[in-house]
Amino acid sequence: MTTMASARSLSSGKGPRDExxxxxxxxxxxxxxxxxxxxxxFARAADDIADHPSLPAPDRLNLLHGMQRTLxxxxxxxxxxxxxxxxxxxxxxxxxxxxxxxxxxxxxxxxLRYADWNELxxxxxxxAMPVGRFVxxxxxxxxxxxxxxxxxxxxxxxxxxxxxxxxxxRELDRVYIPLDLLHDNALEPCVLGATYATPALRQxxxxxxxxxGSLLAQSQIFANQIADYRLALExxxxxxxxxxxxxxxxxxxxxxxxxxxRPAEAARTTLLGAAQFVLRRRAAKPRHDAVPFQQxxxxxxx
Numbered sequence: 388m389t390t391m392a393s394a395r396s397l398s399s400g401k402g403p404r405d406e407x408x409x410x411x412x413x414x415x416x417x418x419x420x421x422x423x424x425x426x427x428x429f430a431r432a433a434d435d436i437a438d439h440p441s442l443p444a445p446d447r448l449n450l451l452h453g454m455q456r457t458l459x460x461x462x463x464x465x466x467x468x469x470x471x472x473x474x475x476x477x478x479x480x481x482x483x484x485x486x487x488x489x490x491x492x493x494x495x496x497x498x499l500r501y502a503d504w505n506e507l508x509x510x511x512x513x514x515a516m517p518v519g520r521f522v523x524x525x526x527x528x529x530x531x532x533x534x535x536x537x538x539x540x541x542x543x544x545x546x547x548x549x550x551x552x553x554x555x556x557r558e559l560d561r562v563y564i565p566l567d568l569l570h571d572n573a574l575e576p577c578v579l580g581a582t583y584a585t586p587a588l589r590q591x592x593x594x595x596x597x598x599x600g601s602l603l604a605q606s607q608i609f610a611n612q613i614a615d616y617r618l619a620l621e622x623x624x625x626x627x628x629x630x631x632x633x634x635x636x637x638x639x640x641x642x643x644x645x646x647x648x649r650p651a652e653a654a655r656t657t658l659l660g661a662a663q664f665v666l667r668r669r670a671a672k673p674r675h676d677a678v679p680f681q682q683x684x685x686x687x688x689x
Contacts, residue, residue, distance in 0.1 A: 410423070410424075410427050412621060414617050414618075414620050414621040414624070415617060415618060415621060416615070416617055416618075419525050419526060421474070422474055422478055422480070422525050423521075423522060423525060425467075425470050425471045425474040426471060426474075426484075426485065426518075426521055428467050428470065428471075429454070429458075429467045429468055429470070429471040429485055429488075430485075430488055430518070431467075432454070432465065432467040432468075433451060433454055433467075433488060433489060433492045434492060434495075436450045436451055436454075436492065437451065437492040437493075437495040437496050438495065438559060440558055440559060444496050444497065447496045448493060448496055448497070450465075451489055451492055451493055451496070453465055453468075454467070454468040454489060455468075455486065455489050457469050457472065458471060458472050458482055458485055458486065458489075459482070459486075460472065468485075471485060478525070480521075480524055480525065481524070483517075484517035484518070484520055484521040484524070485517070485521070487512075487513045487516075487517040488513065488514065488517050488518070490513045491510060491513035491514035491515075492514075494510060494513070494514075495514075495561070498510075499559075499560055499561045499562065500562050500566055500576070501562070501563055501564075501565050501566065502565065502566055502567060503565045503566070503567045503568075504565050504568075504598065506565070507545070507548075507563060507565055508541060510563075511540070511541040511544045511545070512537075514544055515540040515541055515543060515544035516533075516536070516537040516540045516541065518540055519533075519536035519537065519539065519540040520533055520536060520537075522618070523536060523613075526613075526614075526615045526618050528613055528614060528615065528618070529612075529614075531612065532609065532612045532613060534605075535605065535606050535608050535609035535612060536606070536609055538602045538603070538605035538606040538609075539602070539603070539606035539609055539622070539625065539626060539629070541602050542599050542602035542603045542606060542629055542633070543625070543629055545563075545595065545598075545599045545602070546599060546629060546632050546633055546636065548563035548564070549592060549595060549596060549599075549636050549641055549646070550632070550636070550641055550646050550647060551641075552564055552579050552592070552641055552642070553579050553580065553641065553642045555579075556576060556577075556579035556580055557579075557580055562576045562579065564576070564579070564591060564592070564595065565595075568591045568594065568595070569591060572587040572588070572590060572591055573587065574587055574588060574591065579642070581642060582642065582643060583640055583642050583643035584640045584641070584642045584643070588642075589640060592636065592640075592641065593636075593637055596633055596636040596637045597637070599633050599636075600630075600633055600637075603626065603629055603630055603633060606626060607626065609622055609626065610622040610623040610626060610664055611667070611668070611671065616668075619664070619668070620661060620664055620665075623660050623661065623663065623664030624657050624660040624661055624664070625660075626660065627656055627657070627659060627660025627663065628648070628653065628656050628657065628660065631648070631652075631656045632646065632647070632648065
């Protein structure tokens with residue numbers, strides 16, 4: 388059986404700059420970046436274990452269990468989990484978000500199909516939403532922001548699923564496309580292994596992109612709910628990148644066409660999202676010269 392010490396050999400080599408969306412970018416305050424990166428490295432290590440194509444499922448589950456035991460202080464089997472454990476203790480942050488992620492990665496090993504949208508959203512509750520909640524906790528943000536954060540994180544997850552639907556099926560026999568949508572269109576999961584999507588499959592994928600658009604509509608308020616300006620700016624950028632990618636998925640075939648940003652496209656969309664946020668934030672900021680004198684005076688007398 389594979390030992391935890393050999394888990395490093397399972398690494399995909401992916402880093403934070405290889406992801407679809409920014410991870411602890413320069414927009415985040417410098418003091419928060421190491422904490423977020425420790426969480427990312429933990430998640431990346433667990434993801435690489437869960438997605439390893441040749442390692443038997445029992446071995447992958449054993450490695451993930453070792454990460455949980457390390458995170459909970461019962462062992463020191465995973466360097467990534469140990470580093471995160473120490474970071475959480477130092478910053479007085481809960482381990483629950485990381486534990487939730489491990490539940491998602493266990494599902495990646497044991498559950499290869501999802502019956503319907505609700506089941507997929509339950510998966511996102513563990514695979515995506517804890518990431519946003521953790522970043523918010525790092526910044527000391529209100530839990531009132533969680534619903535909008537959850538909507539954005541779920542949307543990002545589904546976008547990734549749609550982009551990689553063919554790869555996930557071919558390499559891992561994993562299908563995140565809800566089975567009820569496939570069956571309603573007289574399709575089986577094997578259609579994801581084709582070189583291009585049939586009209587029926589395109590209809591399924593487009594309907595999922597539309598549902599993802601609804602999630603993104605729910606998350607539009609998220610950036611404005613965040614007190615930390617720099618985090619709010621990064622969230623606004625991620626929102627804009629997600630909207631752009633979802634727009635591609637509405638008109639392109641992920642089996643045969645590019646549905647990822649090229650570097651120049653990502654940079655342009657990032658700048659647009661940042662500029663739009665700055666303008667909205669300025670427009671929403673109360674003007675001091677519009678405040679009655681008594682209120683203005685009491686505000687500065689605090």
